[in-house]
Amino acid sequence: MYAIRPATVADQPAVVALLVRLQADPEHHIGYHGVTAEEVAEEFGRFAPDWVSGAVLGTDDSGAVRAVLSVDADAETGRAWLHGPFVDVPAAHPAGRQVWHNTADDLFDAALALPRLKGIDDLELYGHRRNRRLGDFAARQGFSAGAASRVFTLTGSALRSVLVSAVDAGEGPRVLGAEPAIRAQVVELHERCFPQRTVSGRQLVDGERGHTVVVLTGVDGLIGYAAGFVAEDELYLDYVAVDPNMRDAGAGRALVRSLLRALAARHGARQRAAAVIALGNDASERMFTALGFDLHLELVGYRRK
Numbered sequence: 001m002y003a004i005r006p007a008t009v010a011d012q013p014a015v016v017a018l019l020v021r022l023q024a025d026p027e028h029h030i031g032y033h034g035v036t037a038e039e040v041a042e043e044f045g046r047f048a049p050d051w052v053s054g055a056v057l058g059t060d061d062s063g064a065v066r067a068v069l070s071v072d073a074d075a076e077t078g079r080a081w082l083h084g085p086f087v088d089v090p091a092a093h094p095a096g097r098q099v100w101h102n103t104a105d106d107l108f109d110a111a112l113a114l115p116r117l118k119g120i121d122d123l124e125l126y127g128h129r130r131n132r133r134l135g136d137f138a139a140r141q142g143f144s145a146g147a148a149s150r151v152f153t154l155t156g157s158a159l160r161s162v163l164v165s166a167v168d169a170g171e172g173p174r175v176l177g178a179e180p181a182i183r184a185q186v187v188e189l190h191e192r193c194f195p196q197r198t199v200s201g202r203q204l205v206d207g208e209r210g211h212t213v214v215v216l217t218g219v220d221g222l223i224g225y226a227a228g229f230v231a232e233d234e235l236y237l238d239y240v241a242v243d244p245n246m247r248d249a250g251a252g253r254a255l256v257r258s259l260l261r262a263l264a265a266r267h268g269a270r271q272r273a274a275a276v277i278a279l280g281n282d283a284s285e286r287m288f289t290a291l292g293f294d295l296h297l298e299l300v301g302y303r304r305k
């Protein structure tokens with residue numbers, strides 16, 4: 001069994017190395033994390049106020065880090081995202097499955113006692129569809145499985161052509177400005193389209209979570225918006241929504257293109273663009289595949305309230 005303890009700043013390089021190894025395997029993969037050391041380190045850097053005070057570890061007899069669970073929480077929405085549990089059990093271990101589950105339970109108990117989770121009772125887990133131990137752990141701990149989602153990515157020449165193609169003349173989407181009415185409409189459309197949202201409409205328009213927002217407006221105000229951010233090597237499309245009366249006319253596609261360009265202009269171009277789409281959201285899949293996006297991986301979320 002592994003000994004459980006809080007993380008320290010000095011542990012971070014070992015934790016990043018462990019995650020990079022485990023993230024490469026779908027049976028361990030967690031949806032909140034990328035796969036490179038740079039991506040994981042950057043994701044840790046986005047935890048508020050920091051990664052270290054929200055992380056618990058499992059160490060082996062030699063003191064090496066073999067397990068981790070990191071918690072990112074938002075007091076405003078009362079939600080927390082459990083990044084893990086990651087447990088590294090030697091492949092030949094006779095009781096590997098048991099060690100994984102016992103360690104995961106111990107990490108979870110330790111995480112629940114962290115000050116970061118005080119007053120927060122809406123918890124989420126998110127892993128690869130083939131991370132079956134995560135599914136078993138979630139069920140045992142009283143989480144219910146949510147809808148599966150698919151990560152679509154755009155790379156190479158398809159991405160370059162979106163970034164360099166002619167900018168929509170004049171009346172196309174633009175970066176959200178200071179206009180209070182449009183900002184209020186973005187908040188309203190966001191909360192209507194994404195009731196299970198991770199980021200509130202206000203946080204989105206205020207850029208509190210690092211989003212760039214583009215909007216498309218018409219004579220009656222907001223038609224739609226798209227919001228995303230840049231992660232280490234990726235332009236990430238977090239949200240896109242179009243007023244229900246204005247759909248199926250290409251607005252969604254124009255917003256996605258415009259957001260990718262705005263992100264690249266603001267932060268520099270990247271090798272890849274990515275978006276997560278709920279399984280069954282056919283309009284969204286159609287919109288992204290029409291832009292050249294391909295299916296990259298499938299993930300499942302679990303939630304306990």
Ligand SMILES: CC(C)(COP(=O)(O)OP(=O)(O)OC[C@H]1O[C@@H](n2cnc3c(N)ncnc32)[C@H](O)[C@@H]1OP(=O)(O)O)[C@@H](O)C(=O)NCCC(=O)NCCS
Pocket residue numbers: 193239240241242243246247248249250251252253254275276277278281282283284286287290
């Ligand atoms: C997804 C969304 C942003 C698309 O906006 P839009 O302005 O309609 O997008 P586009 O017109 O560029 O493309 C939509 C495509 O889906 C197609 N479509 C619409 N409903 C569909 C359905 N039920 N099944 C399959 N395709 C569908 C449209 O015909 C269109 O394809 P086409 O132009 O090749 O005919 C919009 O449906 C929306 O706001 N949905 C709610 C929020 C949401 O789910 N956002 C995505 C989260 S990842």
